[in-house]
Amino acid sequence: MTGVTLRIDTARWRKHLQQVAERVPGMVPVAKGNGYGFGNSRLADEATRLGVDTIAVGTPAEAHSIRDHFAGDIVMLLPWDANDPNAVELARDPRMIVTVSQLTDLEILANLGGRKPRVLVEVLTSMRRHGIPVEDLPAVQAWQEFLQIEGWTIHLPIQSSTADEAERLGKLAQQALDVPLWYSHVPLLDYVRIAKSLGEGRTRLRVGTQLWLGDPGALTTTATVLDVHPIKRGERLGYWQRAALQDGFVVVVSGGTANGIGLEAPSSGRSVRSRAISLATGGLEAAGFALSPYTIAGGKRWFVEPPHMQSSLVFLPAKLTPPTVGDEVPVDVRNTIATFDETIDD
Numbered sequence: 287m288t289g290v291t292l293r294i295d296t297a298r299w300r301k302h303l304q305q306v307a308e309r310v311p312g313m314v315p316v317a318k319g320n321g322y323g324f325g326n327s328r329l330a331d332e333a334t335r336l337g338v339d340t341i342a343v344g345t346p347a348e349a350h351s352i353r354d355h356f357a358g359d360i361v362m363l364l365p366w367d368a369n370d371p372n373a374v375e376l377a378r379d380p381r382m383i384v385t386v387s388q389l390t391d392l393e394i395l396a397n398l399g400g401r402k403p404r405v406l407v408e409v410l411t412s413m414r415r416h417g418i419p420v421e422d423l424p425a426v427q428a429w430q431e432f433l434q435i436e437g438w439t440i441h442l443p444i445q446s447s448t449a450d451e452a453e454r455l456g457k458l459a460q461q462a463l464d465v466p467l468w469y470s471h472v473p474l475l476d477y478v479r480i481a482k483s484l485g486e487g488r489t490r491l492r493v494g495t496q497l498w499l500g501d502p503g504a505l506t507t508t509a510t511v512l513d514v515h516p517i518k519r520g521e522r523l524g525y526w527q528r529a530a531l532q533d534g535f536v537v538v539v540s541g542g543t544a545n546g547i548g549l550e551a552p553s554s555g556r557s558v559r560s561r562a563i564s565l566a567t568g569g570l571e572a573a574g575f576a577l578s579p580y581t582i583a584g585g586k587r588w589f590v591e592p593p594h595m596q597s598s599l600v601f602l603p604a605k606l607t608p609p610t611v612g613d614e615v616p617v618d619v620r621n622t623i624a625t626f627d628e629t630i631d632d
């Protein structure tokens with residue numbers, strides 16, 4: 287192992303998946319993008335194990351990549367695009383359910399010919415991303431004759447309490463057309479309450495992060511120490527030949543931009559305040575250094591310079607005991623942007 291490794295405590299992870307599935311009536315697992323670090327085909331296999339009848343993907347390409355791993359229905363989450371030939375083909379597939387976010391697309395789908403396309407109709411929420419405004423929802427009813435309308439899709443913001451909006455929009459949508467409500471990002475407890483009040487088979491919840499990454503203790507990510515070099519203060523190192531600020535060691539670890547290391551997805555948690563504190567307190571961050579996600583000798587270490595494609599240089603102060611070449615060290619990665627060199631099921 288010389289790359290970045292994801293280790294899955296498989297029994298524990300699957301137990302968590304099972305528990306979420308049992309708690310959430312009508313759960314639809316989401317497998318999209320990098321497959322939350324596991325890969326979409328792996329997630330589709332796990333969804334099969336869970337016994338769910340439907341899975342959700344983002345794009346037509348993702349739908350293709352999982353078809354052989356999942357035998358049930360596949361929802362495409364991104365709005366259906368009449369200009370994409372792959373999307374048009376998918377709308378004819380009896381296993382596919384496409385998401386429609388504009389009234390004009392309902393008309394195009396209704397005129398595709400052949401069997402009725404299966405659609406979810408997206409309601410515009412306070413996200414203001416995609417969807418049909420509430421006042422236009424009654425117009426959807428007219429297409430019922432030509433389309434198999436599987437439900438309304440209601441995608442809410444993650445922040446703050448969304449349950450009120452979920453219920454309000456759900457009521458309005460069902461007044462326009464009485465089909466199931468497919469929610470995203472309603473807090474689990476609120477969703478369970480809404481699902482109970484509306485009755486079995488009347489609601490669905492798409493879940494990605496809380497399902498696949500909801501038990502972080504089941505997942506461990508490590509990198510390998512590739513090389514260790516002592517260095518004296520003032521000596522230069524790395525591509526950029528910066529001078530070492532103190533005596534210590536350069537530790538070369540596996541993992542770089544190719545693995546998503548150093549490419550932190552923008553985080554809402556990193557507040558203006560925390561940035562202001564780091565500027566005010568000076569130190570390495572103010573000097574242009576970045577804290578690395580690698581834990582070596584008991585703490586997070588600073589990058590010597592921006593990570594390379596497949597390895598990174600980090601600095602270890604002289605007072606600490608350097609690791610041995612070949613050691614595995616913990617590395618924090620954001621699973622939704624990470625690419626692992628190896629995934630091990632324990």
Ligand SMILES: *Cc1c(COP(=O)(O)O)cnc(C)c1O
Nearest residue numbers: 316363441470492493494495496
């Ligand atoms: C990606 C996505 C989800 C899953 O999001 P998580 O935050 O990972 O649970 C749910 N619904 C829609 C419409 C999405 O695009």
